[in-house]
Amino acid sequence: MTSEAISLNPPRSETIRAMNKSGVRVALADIIESFIKWRVAFIFGWQDIAQRYRRSRLGAFWLTLSMLVFIGAIGSVFGALFRASMAEFLPYLCASIITWNFLSTTLNEGCNTFVGSQGIILQVRMPLFMHVIRMMWRNMIILAHNIIIFPLVVLVVGGSIEWTAILAIPGLVLLCLNLSWMSLGFALICTRFRDMTQVVANLLQVMFYFTPVMWMTKTLPDHVSSLMYQLNPLYHLIQLIRAPLLGQNPDALSWIVALGTAVAGWAWALVFFGKYRWRVAYWI
């Protein structure tokens, strides 16, 4: 387009500007471009992990080891407190903690995605969602290191892994779909309002106790309604991975909730991201 065309036809240039700067299309274009450039996100996500554990002998398996120690310690203390059978409690705790750890680290790091990538954002024009993919990929690598513990624990307590475990894969996909819109939203909000990072961290800490992660739903006393966890979307998200690993089918309700929040969440995130994407560079 030449300068003449624009001066001849000002209303049209107006629409171009509006289209270029904000709107759902901008959000979609950004996200599509991020997936086209997935390699950059994957290279640097991998680099993040490699950097952390370079020159250590165990490398990233320190993640596995420290998770193993943590689960062992917590398992023996809380197993005794809850008077649960170790054969049941340890695999439950293991699947819970590993899934929760993935969920909460992703959301916490989600808050810092844009602030932490300041150097890149202000120097290279890249799609912003790429930073979210990088962060999610990094956490999936950690999850892959942690999940090794699960079969070990099952083996030690003499249990077995059922075929239902395969259902954990669609569960993980749904979980990631949900975590990605939440991370994108948090990343935007926390770039503008830096205090929100602390608020999110705090909320997640509280949710850790409210959600059946360490405790089992069946240990709830009778006078406490099951609504306490049924109303909690995080419970359903975790259940989609935990239940299959433990040889159970997740409730239909869990699938519905996870699918519903993914669709509604992404719809909101697209509008929100479309509206404020262009402001991110200014807020940093």
Added chain:
Amino acid sequence: MTFIQLQNVSVEFPVFNPPSRSLKNRVLSIATGGRIERKSDRLVIVSSLDDVSLTLREGDRVGLVGHNGSGKTTLLQVLSGIYSPTRGEAIINGTCTSLINISLGIDPDVTGYENIRLRAAMMGMSPREISAKLEEIAEFTGLGDFLDMPFRIYSSGMQLRLAFATSTAVRPEILIMDEWLSTGDEDFRERANQRMTELVDSTKILVLASHERNLLTNNCNRVIWLDHGKVRMDSSPEEVLPAYFGSA
């Protein structure tokens, strides 16, 4: 068709934690930097570019001059698509690379070869492109076997060589630079300059911000003088440079 078009572009930064606005601050702010205005009690706005309109076409070799805080860097960032203007519109048509921080993406703990790949990925090169150019980049650095060593053990001159060699391997349509990249010892500097010239010659639009008069005279066919976020002069180097630097 490669072009850049800015129409009535303004860039205003919100400052969320404004310092107390005393009279002293007000007086000082007149001396350097952009205009500081107060929208309300809470929000302070720093205006960095103010109603800038320009069109860059293929073949333009644009030099950008102006005092500190005149908006040069912000303009470069708008031209590279990092900031969308708060008002007005910016249309950038063409692949664009900015050589502002040439070390972005480098990880000191991995080898030179790895770093060439990392830096190239950060510049937006595809894996195929990287593989194709790897040997040429490696050779240009002149680092030889050191490329198999971790980057952190390099001397700072060697580190710059690697960053430079990789960063200048791109062939964008629009090239944006904040000062000329020159680096290394006498021998390398000569080769580096030659490589820079090659790169600059291959791009369709060059935007170079600089404080060096000779550089601008040698490389540019158009100079834009920014002053307090506005275009003060936009013309041939013969006209703008004497006005800006003084005719001496």
